[in-house]
Amino acid sequence: MHRPPTAESEVADELAAVRPALVPRYARELPGARAAVLTRLWRGLAHEPLPWIARREASGDGLVLRLTDGRALHGTRADPYATDAYATVVRLDDVEHDDPARLMTDLAVPRSAAFAAELGHSVASLALSRAARPDHPKEWPVSDWEWEQRVIDGHPFHPNCRFRPGFSVAEQLAYAPEHRPVVELGLLPVPAGECLVSGVWPEWLRDGGRLVIPVHPWQAAHVLKRPCEQRLAAHPLMALRTLALPDGPHVKTALSARLTSSVRDISLGSVAASAALSDFGEAVAARTDGLLHITRTLGAVAGGSPDLAAVLRESPRLYASEEERVVPVGALATTGPARSPAWSASFARLALTVGLRLLDLGVALEAHGQNLLVVLSPAGEPLRLVYRDLADLRVSPARLARHGIPLPDLPTRMVTDDERALRRKLFGSLVAGALAGATGSAPALRAALETAVRDVPRSPDLAALCDEPLPAKALTLMRLSPGTAGDQWADLPNPLHA
The missing domain is CATH 3.30.310 (TATA-Binding Protein)
Structure with missing residues (x-):
C-alpha cells in the first residue's frame, strides 16, 4: 500500500x-x-x-x-x-x-x-x-x-517550535539563524510621499526623494513579487525576520509568514506609534536605577502596506562594555553558568526586580527569551537587562497616573487597567517563559524563585506571583482554536508551591 x-x-x-x-x-x-x-x-x-x-x-x-x-x-x-x-x-x-x-x-x-x-x-x-x-x-x-x-530548538515550550510554513529546505538553510547564513536583504526605493515614517529614517537609506526600505528576500519573492537590485548583507537573529547589520543597528523586516503561532507583520499602527513608544520605554526604563535599558527605535517606515515595512533599532551591544557580553535569555541554556543554582537565583532576582518595578509603574513587559537579554560580566555574572521590541507591551493608565507618568498615544490593544491581563503578560512571558526556559525544570525554577522573591520588594503583584497559579499562554489550545481572537491562557502549577 x-x-x-x-x-x-x-x-x-x-x-x-x-x-x-x-x-x-x-x-x-x-x-x-x-x-x-x-x-x-x-x-x-x-x-x-x-x-x-x-x-x-x-x-x-x-x-x-x-x-x-x-x-x-x-x-x-x-x-x-x-x-x-x-x-x-x-x-x-x-x-x-x-x-x-x-x-x-x-x-x-x-x-x-x-x-x-x-x-x-x-x-x-x-x-x-x-x-x-x-x-x-x-x-x-x-x-x-x-x-x-546558538538557539537550535526554537521555542522551548511550543509544539510548533520550528514550524516554518512556506519555507523550502533551501530557504531555511539560506535564511534561518541556526544555519548561520549571511542574508542579502533587498533594498527597495519607494517615493517618500507614499511612505509612513516615524522617527528619523537615516540618510544612508534615502535616494533623493525616495526612501529605501530593507526587504527580506523571502518577502520579496513570495509576497511582493518584486526584484530588488541592491543588496545589504545581514545576520538573522532569533526572530528570523530581524537581522543584525554588520557593526550597525538591527533591522526588523516585514515577513508575512506564520512562525509558530501567528503571522507577524509590521502594522501601520505600530509604525506610526514606534517613535513615541520608544521614547516612553526609554523614560520608564530610566526609573530602574540602571538595571534595564531599552533598545531605542531609530526609525520606522511603511511603504503604504504592512507587507513593505521596516524598523531600525539599536543593537543591544550598545549597552555593554567591550569586556561584557549581551546574551538573549533564550540562549542562556547553551552556556554553562545558566544552569547553576546560584547563577539562576541571581538572574531571577534581577529579572523579577526589574519586571515587578515596571509593572508597578504601569508597564507589563513581554519579557520572553527572545525580547529579553542579559548583560554578563567578564566572569559571567548577570549585571543588568536589555529589552527590545516594544510592540507587545501592555500599559496601565491608572498605574502610570499614580506615578505621575503621562500616557503616550499608543495603539488601543496595548492599553488596559485589567490587573489580571497585566500580570499574565509579565508572568507568562518572564517566569513561565524566560526563567523557566533558562532554568530547565520545575525544581530548578522553584529553587531560583525561592531565593529571588526574598529580596524583591513586597507588593500585591509579588503576592499574586507567589500565591496564585502561574499563567502561561495555552499554545496547543490556540493552535486548535484558530477562530478565537487573542491569546488564550493556562494556569500552571505554581513552582513555589511544590
Missing part, C-alpha cells in the same frame, strides 16, 4: 537535492526531534484547558487524561517547566505513539488534522536544524548575532 509523503520524507527529498551531505545526520536527528515536539505537545495536553479532556488523574509515576468520548491518554508526569525531551511515548488507549503528528491525527478532535500537519513540519524542521548545528560551538561568542544562532 502506497503511503502519502510525510513532512519528514519531503524534507529528506529536498535536502538530498540541495545539501546531500546533511541527509544522514538529518535521519539520525529525527527520533530526538519527534520526542522534543511530543514533549511540548504532552505539556499542552496535560496542562491546558482543552474542552475534550474531561479530567486528569495521577497514576503511579504517570498521568492519565480521560477524554470526553471515553478514551484515555497515558503518559509520564508532565513537568510544565522542563525543557528536555522526557515524553518519548504517549499511549492512546492501547496504541503507543512516538510521533506527535500521528498522535494528533488519531485523537481526531476538532482541527486535529491541520495541527497534525503543523506538528509534522515542526519535527522535520527541528531535525534539519539539529543536523546542521556545529559539532564544537564556541563557548563564548563575540558577536551578538552569534549568540542568537
Whole structure:
C-alpha cells in the first residue's frame, strides 16, 4: 500500500537535492526531534484547558487524561517547566505513539488534522536544524548575532517550535539563524510621499526623494513579487525576520509568514506609534536605577502596506562594555553558568526586580527569551537587562497616573487597567517563559524563585506571583482554536508551591 509523503520524507527529498551531505545526520536527528515536539505537545495536553479532556488523574509515576468520548491518554508526569525531551511515548488507549503528528491525527478532535500537519513540519524542521548545528560551538561568542544562532530548538515550550510554513529546505538553510547564513536583504526605493515614517529614517537609506526600505528576500519573492537590485548583507537573529547589520543597528523586516503561532507583520499602527513608544520605554526604563535599558527605535517606515515595512533599532551591544557580553535569555541554556543554582537565583532576582518595578509603574513587559537579554560580566555574572521590541507591551493608565507618568498615544490593544491581563503578560512571558526556559525544570525554577522573591520588594503583584497559579499562554489550545481572537491562557502549577 502506497503511503502519502510525510513532512519528514519531503524534507529528506529536498535536502538530498540541495545539501546531500546533511541527509544522514538529518535521519539520525529525527527520533530526538519527534520526542522534543511530543514533549511540548504532552505539556499542552496535560496542562491546558482543552474542552475534550474531561479530567486528569495521577497514576503511579504517570498521568492519565480521560477524554470526553471515553478514551484515555497515558503518559509520564508532565513537568510544565522542563525543557528536555522526557515524553518519548504517549499511549492512546492501547496504541503507543512516538510521533506527535500521528498522535494528533488519531485523537481526531476538532482541527486535529491541520495541527497534525503543523506538528509534522515542526519535527522535520527541528531535525534539519539539529543536523546542521556545529559539532564544537564556541563557548563564548563575540558577536551578538552569534549568540542568537546558538538557539537550535526554537521555542522551548511550543509544539510548533520550528514550524516554518512556506519555507523550502533551501530557504531555511539560506535564511534561518541556526544555519548561520549571511542574508542579502533587498533594498527597495519607494517615493517618500507614499511612505509612513516615524522617527528619523537615516540618510544612508534615502535616494533623493525616495526612501529605501530593507526587504527580506523571502518577502520579496513570495509576497511582493518584486526584484530588488541592491543588496545589504545581514545576520538573522532569533526572530528570523530581524537581522543584525554588520557593526550597525538591527533591522526588523516585514515577513508575512506564520512562525509558530501567528503571522507577524509590521502594522501601520505600530509604525506610526514606534517613535513615541520608544521614547516612553526609554523614560520608564530610566526609573530602574540602571538595571534595564531599552533598545531605542531609530526609525520606522511603511511603504503604504504592512507587507513593505521596516524598523531600525539599536543593537543591544550598545549597552555593554567591550569586556561584557549581551546574551538573549533564550540562549542562556547553551552556556554553562545558566544552569547553576546560584547563577539562576541571581538572574531571577534581577529579572523579577526589574519586571515587578515596571509593572508597578504601569508597564507589563513581554519579557520572553527572545525580547529579553542579559548583560554578563567578564566572569559571567548577570549585571543588568536589555529589552527590545516594544510592540507587545501592555500599559496601565491608572498605574502610570499614580506615578505621575503621562500616557503616550499608543495603539488601543496595548492599553488596559485589567490587573489580571497585566500580570499574565509579565508572568507568562518572564517566569513561565524566560526563567523557566533558562532554568530547565520545575525544581530548578522553584529553587531560583525561592531565593529571588526574598529580596524583591513586597507588593500585591509579588503576592499574586507567589500565591496564585502561574499563567502561561495555552499554545496547543490556540493552535486548535484558530477562530478565537487573542491569546488564550493556562494556569500552571505554581513552582513555589511544590
